[in-house]
Amino acid sequence: xxxxxxxxxxxxxxxxxxxxxFLEQANYMEELLNRPIKKVPALRGKLIVNFFFxxxxxxxxxxxxxxxMLSADVVNWSSSGSSVSKGxxxxxxxxxxxxxxxxxxxxxxxxxxxxxxLSRKLKKASVFNAGDGTHGHPTQALLDLHSAWKKLGxxxxxxxxxxxxxxxxxVARSNIKAFSKMGVKVILSGPATLMPTDIxxxxxxxxxxxxxxxxxxxxxxxxxxxxxxxxxGLIPSLDEYHLRYGATEELVSLAGKDALVMHPGxxxxxxxxxSEVADGEQSIILKQVRSGVAVRMALLYLCLGxxxx
Amino acid sequence: xxxxxxxxxxxxxxxxxxxxxxxxxxxxxxKIAPSLAxxxxxEIDGTGxxxxxGFIDIHVHVREPGFEWRxxxxxxxxxxxxxxxxxxxxxxxxxxxIDSAPLVDFVARKGASLKGARILPSGCVTRERKGHLIxxxxxxxxxxxxxxxxxxxxxxxxxxxxxxxxxxxDLGVRIMEHPEETSLTSGxxxxxxxxxxxxxxxxxxxSAEYIDVVRGIALSRDTGSPIHFTHVSTALAMDAIRRAKKxxxxxxxxxxxxxxxxxxxxxxxxKFDALYKVNPPLRSKADVKALWEALGDGTVDALITDHxxxxxxxxxxxxxxxxxxxxxxxxxxAVIMDTWLKLGRPVSLERMLQLFTSGxxxxxxxxxxxxxxxEEGALADLTLLDLEESRDVDISSWNSKGKNxxxxxxxxxxxPVMSMIRGSVFKxxx
Numbered sequence: 001x002x003x004x005x006x007x008x009x010x011x012x013x014x015x016x017x018x019x020x021x022f023l024e025q026a027n028y029m030e031e032l033l034n035r036p037i038k039k040v041p042a043l044r045g046k047l048i049v050n051f052f053f054x055x056x057x058x059x060x061x062x063x064x065x066x067x068x069m070l071s072a073d074v075v076n077w078s079s080s081g082s083s084v085s086k087g088x089x090x091x092x093x094x095x096x097x098x099x100x101x102x103x104x105x106x107x108x109x110x111x112x113x114x115x116x117x118l119s120r121k122l123k124k125a126s127v128f129n130a131g132d133g134t135h136g137h138p139t140q141a142l143l144d145l146h147s148a149w150k151k152l153g154x155x156x157x158x159x160x161x162x163x164x165x166x167x168x169x170x171v172a173r174s175n176i177k178a179f180s181k182m183g184v185k186v187i188l189s190g191p192a193t194l195m196p197t198d199i200x201x202x203x204x205x206x207x208x209x210x211x212x213x214x215x216x217x218x219x220x221x222x223x224x225x226x227x228x229x230x231x232x233g234l235i236p237s238l239d240e241y242h243l244r245y246g247a248t249e250e251l252v253s254l255a256g257k258d259a260l261v262m263h264p265g266x267x268x269x270x271x272x273x274x275s276e277v278a279d280g281e282q283s284i285i286l287k288q289v290r291s292g293v294a295v296r297m298a299l300l301y302l303c304l305g306x307x308x309x
Numbered sequence: 310x311x312x313x314x315x316x317x318x319x320x321x322x323x324x325x326x327x328x329x330x331x332x333x334x335x336x337x338x339x340k341i342a343p344s345l346a347x348x349x350x351x352e353i354d355g356t357g358x359x360x361x362x363g364f365i366d367i368h369v370h371v372r373e374p375g376f377e378w379r380x381x382x383x384x385x386x387x388x389x390x391x392x393x394x395x396x397x398x399x400x401x402x403x404x405x406x407i408d409s410a411p412l413v414d415f416v417a418r419k420g421a422s423l424k425g426a427r428i429l430p431s432g433c434v435t436r437e438r439k440g441h442l443i444x445x446x447x448x449x450x451x452x453x454x455x456x457x458x459x460x461x462x463x464x465x466x467x468x469x470x471x472x473x474x475x476x477x478x479d480l481g482v483r484i485m486e487h488p489e490e491t492s493l494t495s496g497x498x499x500x501x502x503x504x505x506x507x508x509x510x511x512x513x514x515x516s517a518e519y520i521d522v523v524r525g526i527a528l529s530r531d532t533g534s535p536i537h538f539t540h541v542s543t544a545l546a547m548d549a550i551r552r553a554k555k556x557x558x559x560x561x562x563x564x565x566x567x568x569x570x571x572x573x574x575x576x577x578x579x580k581f582d583a584l585y586k587v588n589p590p591l592r593s594k595a596d597v598k599a600l601w602e603a604l605g606d607g608t609v610d611a612l613i614t615d616h617x618x619x620x621x622x623x624x625x626x627x628x629x630x631x632x633x634x635x636x637x638x639x640x641x642x643a644v645i646m647d648t649w650l651k652l653g654r655p656v657s658l659e660r661m662l663q664l665f666t667s668g669x670x671x672x673x674x675x676x677x678x679x680x681x682x683x684e685e686g687a688l689a690d691l692t693l694l695d696l697e698e699s700r701d702v703d704i705s706s707w708n709s710k711g712k713n714x715x716x717x718x719x720x721x722x723x724x725p726v727m728s729m730i731r732g733s734v735f736k737x738x739x
Contacts, residue, residue: 113629114629116580135509201506
């Protein structure tokens with residue numbers, strides 16, 4: 001099977017077959033990471049620019065590690081705020097990146113559609129979306145899928161409860177796409193003020209009560225609650241949120257002891273997740289991080305013209 | 310003298326069955342008859358085409374003064390004429406905002422002496438369009454204001470809207486309300502529903518339009534003053550207007566070319582192309598359907614462009630960073646007629662043509678009451694429409710400076726092929 005994707009903007013046009021192939025490739029990359037000498041020369045001579053216009057540590061570091069493992073040349077271009085506020089538009093930035101000879105650009109940018117926009121402006125370079133506003137974060141979804149798949153095997157017919165601020169969550173949007181393509185039933189839960197109005201259009205269901213939402217769930221996925229949401233008046237207080245929707249040991253017990261607890265990080269202890277749960281046996285939060293590097297290696301390798309072993 | 314031969318005539322109300330000849334002498338239509346023989350007249354073959362009163366667009370962002378790199382009175386006038394319009398109304402959200410008689414006078418004078426369509430001024434409801442105090446509406450009426458509007462925003466408070474409605478009751482100039490309850494729309498980018506859910510962008514709910522329309526209807530009832538709602542985009546607001554009309558209130562509204570032909574899916578399918586970013590946002594398919602029904606049942610009084618030209622440097626940005634607005638003056642008639650044809654003519658042709666002509670004319674102050682009809686002795690503002698003409702939207706040939714057009718390159722059917730303003734042919738493509 002030839003890999004047809006040059007970019008990853010979001011997972012809409014990935015098939016289940018491609019996701020399966022991808023997961024195997026990610027497994028192979030994870031094996032590489034376990035070797036004493038981790039580095040392979042697959043992308044030697046390729047220039048990758050990590051273009052981060054929003055604060056991000058884990059995603060940027062994870063991409064950078066993946067790029068370095070594959071021996072690519074890496075340039076980090078970070079800033080905060082939009083380029084517009086600095087007087088340069090993303091269009092001019094795109095042309096600058098092209099002129100520098102970038103083979104790929106990893107973009108994290110606050111505006112929805114910015115990765116799509118960049119890919120329209122770049123003629124040759126691959127574009128990898130590391131988060132475009134509230135819209136998409138497909139590599140997070142891939143690493144979540146990889147971590148869950150390694151634990152559970154075939155995901156067909158399993159259930160995932162995503163609890164939290166779905167309205168503002170690019171992670172939730174990309175995850176719904178990735179997991180439902182693999183045959184997972186996705187149930188969203190959280191206060192109605194933090195839910196999109198048209199949930200069926202996302203391919204998910206809504207259950208306002210997290211207790212029934214997590215019942216029989218194979219995966220409980222918790223979303224980060226930003227302090228901002230309290231300031232915006234969308235939730236009365238972080239404490240009330242924790243009481244009603246936080247992943248406590250009691251809530252997780254309703255799902256059963258085999259359910260996985262997942263979170264994209266960074267976690268807010270005693271808001272969306274209790275410490276006992278975050279650090280408990282069902283949590284695979286740190287495994288997700290490890291999957292992140294492998295998944296990004298697989299992505300770069302497949303899209304930048306590597307030949308599959 | 311110009312003689313248009315063998316044309317189907319739409320006089321502003323109805324279409325005549327048999328082809329007619331129309332003679333224009335100077336600025337006037339002088340003779341309408343089945344067969345005319347006039348020596349020395351320049352002849353135009355109108356066979357198979359429909360001659361209409363010059364089309365009127367009551368909602369255009371001309372951008373002058375203050376933003377001439379986006380559009381100016383001259384370029385807008387030419388663009389309007391090329392697009393089939395003979396009269397357009399300029400919105401007052403310029404810099405400075407058109408909020409005083411001298412500024413209205415500036416647009417009125419310049420707008421009356423351009424190469425293409427005439428441009429009528431509108432004035433702000435409130436001083437500096439800030440929503441605090443009503444502007445000098447009487448002086449602006451005398452200077453020739455065709456509407457009063459704070460377009461771009463609603464009139465800020467219900468009290469100010471009520472005051473302005475009372476104050477304009479005997480002026481004969483309508484208030485045009487941009488219906489939007491801004492506490493619900495702040496930060497909004499796309500329709501609330503499918504587009505907001507899939508994108509994560511803040512949604513602009515239909516209820517925000519509905520609430521402001523209901524406010525305007527209530528205040529029109531209280532004051533006895535007419536009110537016009539512009540760029541109505543939702544089924545919900547349309548229902549409220551329909552009921553108000555049934556009640557006998559002097560309420561009117563218009564609909565844009567883009568809300569009749571595009572919906573929120575275009576934002577998603579285009580992968581967030583900023584060309585589809587507009588306020589009010591492109592709505593649901595059900596809303597689009599409801600707008601077409603409202604054209605048919607008389608709820609809608611006029612078709613508009615809400616032409617909002619931007620320089621490419623300002624508009625070519627990621628969706629969330631780009632400004633709102635679509636430039637459509639030079640293709641809107643074809644956009645609407647092409648959609649109408651593709652939908653299988655859901656509304657009668659007469660009704661469609663009324664919405665470009667006598668409909669908007671009826672909303673203008675009495676001094677412009679003669680527009681929107683064709684009869685012997687009437688001003689020769691004419692639009693020749695060819696429902697079989699198919700061609701692409703070629704923005705490179707546009708007179709408008711704004712190229713932010715989502716239909717660029719698309720092949721559309723049903724174009725205006727000639728515009729005549731005061732007896733002068735602007736463009737002839739026969």
